[in-house]
Amino acid sequence: MLRPNSKTTLYISNKVFRYAITIFIILTLNFFIPRMMPGDPMTNMLGEGARWMDKAYLDELRAEYGLDRPLHEQYLTYLSSLARFDLGYSINKSLKVKDLLMERIFWTLLLVFPSVIIGGAVALILGSFAGFRQGSMMDRLMTSLLLLLYSSPSFLFAMIMVSIFSFHLGWFPLGNFASGKMHGASYVLDVAWHLFLPIAILSLFEATYTYLVIRNSITQILGEYFIFVARAKGLSNRVIELQHVIRNVLPQFISIMALNFGFMVSGALIIEIVFSLNGMGTLIYDAVISRDYPVMQGAFLVLTFFLIAANFAADLLYGIADPRIADAKDSI
C-alpha cells in the first residue's frame, strides 16, 4: 500500500534519481543517433541541386545552422539550450521546434489518449469474458478475430475501413482533423466526427494485444490454488470472478496500459498517415526523412518523457494493485 511515510519518500526519491540518469543517457543518444545517419539536412533540403551547389555556399549554410562546428561543441550547445528549455529551430520547417511540438502533441493526444482508454477498457471486458468462458463459442470467435486483427498490418485494415466507411458509405470524412471555418460547438462536433474512425481503429488495435494478455492471465489465475479455496468457501462464481480473479489481473493490466500510454505518442504514425492527420507520428517521420536534427531531438525528448512518466505512474500504481510489490519497495 502507498503510505505517506519516510520509506515511500525514500522510494520515490530513489526512483527519481534513477530516472534522471536514464533521461540523461537518452538525451545523449537523441543527439548522436540522428547524426550517425547518412546524409545531412542541407543536402536533403537542397535535393539534387546540392551536387552542383557552390561548396562555399553550402559551408555557409551549414555554418548558419551551426552544423560546421565539431560534434562535441554542438553537443554542449544542445545541452545548454535544453537547460534553458530551448529546443531550437526546425531546419526544414523554419519554425520553433517548441511551437511545432506543442501543436502536434495536442492533436496526437486527442487521437491516442481516448484510443488507449477505450482499447484498454474493451480489452479488459472482452478478455475477462473470454477468460472466464474459455473454450466457449464466444471465446473462440473473439479470440480468433482479435488474433487475426493483431497479426494483420494496421495500415491495410485502416485503408479498408476508410474505403468502406468514408469512400463508399460516405459516413465519415477521408482525413484531417477538421473541415475548417467552424467555431464553438459545431467545431468540436466536427473534430469528433473526423476523429471517430481513426480512434475506433486505434482502439481496436490497442485492444488486441491487451485482450490476449488478459485472457491468458485469467486462465492462469483460475488455475491457482486460492481460487480452488474460494470455491471451497462456497463463494459464487460472480464473487470469485469479480473479486478474486480480476483483482489479480490488475497489476498486469496496469503495466500494459502504462506501456501503451508511453508508446502512444509515436505509435499512431500509420493511422496518422492513412488519415492525413498531422500529429507527432508524421512529424517524426518527416524529420527523419529530411534529417531535421532539432525536430528529431525535440520529438524524441517528448517520447522519452512520456515513456518515463508512464513507467513512473505504473510503478506507483503497482503498489496499490499488488501489496507484495509495495512491500518490496519498502525494503529498498
Next chain:
Amino acid sequence: MSQGGLLVVRGLSVAFKTQKGTVQAIDGIDLDLNENETLAIVGESGCGKSVLGHAIMRLLDDIAVVRGSVRFREKEVYEMDTTALLNLRGGLISLVPQSPSSSFNPVITIGKQIEELIEKAGKEKGNGARKRALEYLSLAGFSEPELIHKSYPHRLSGGMCERALIAMALSVEPELVIADEPTKGLDALSRKNILGLLHKLAKDASMIMITHDLKAAETCERLAVMYSGEIVEEGPTGIVLNHPRHVYTKGLIDAQPSRGMTPIKGRHNLFSHNAEGCRFKERCDAASNECNNHPMLSKVEDYRKVRCCHA
C-alpha cells in the same frame, strides 16, 4: 454403523480421463461419520485421500467422472441445486485447505477473506463479521489479531497462514470440518500446536482429517487407511495402530521415523488403481493365489473392517 449419521458415503468412485488412460482415483468408497466424530484418512500421496475430501464437497473439476452417493444430513450432495451447494460449502462443511501459503488470495487482506466467508455463510454482516473474524483470529492464537486482520498473506509465515486458515474455516461454525494435510511441512512443535488448535476450535463439529502423518491421525477417534483409491482398513484409531491387520497398515506404521523408517517395498503407481485382484499384492510379502480375486472390505471384529483375504 448407523445409517442416520451426519455423513453417509456409498460406493463413491471418481475417475479422471487423461491422455494416458482413465485413472480411477477412488473406487467404491463407503464411509459413515456421526456427529461429533473425528476420522483420520491416511495413505501415501496419490492414494486418493484428497480427492475423496474434495468429492464429498463436490469440488472436483468437470473432467472428473463421479459415481456413487454422498449424503450430508440425509441430503444427496450430488443432487443439490447451486444455492444449496454454495450453502453446504463453507457453511455446513468447511475445508481447511492444504498448502497454507497459496491458499489465500495474495492481493486481499486476511481479514477481508475471513469476513467474506462469514458474510456469505450469513453468520454476521459488516462490523459484526469483522468482530467475529478478529475473535477467531485470537482463538487461533494470534496475540495481535488486528495486525493479522489487515495483513496481506505474504507477510505471514506458513504456520501463521495455517492458523489463519483454521480460524477462517471454523469462523462459520461448520458441522463438518475437512482438514486436508493440516500438518504438512510443519516442524514437530508447530504440528502439535496446529493439531491442538484444530481440535479445540472444531470441538463442536465432526472432522475428517486427511493426512499421511500417523502422529496427526492418532488425534482422531477413527482411522481409515487408503491404498490405491480404496479403504483397506478401518476402525478405532488406537486398535488399528496398535494391532494392524492389513500388511499395508503395518508397513505404514513401520515406515515412521520412530519405528526405524523401514520403507514399504515397491512403488505405488496411478494405474495400479485399475489392477485386477488385490491392488497391494505386488508389494505384499504374504501374497498368494487367492489375492488374484479382488478382496472385499469385510468386518473382522466389531467396529473394524479390513480388505485382505489373509486378515
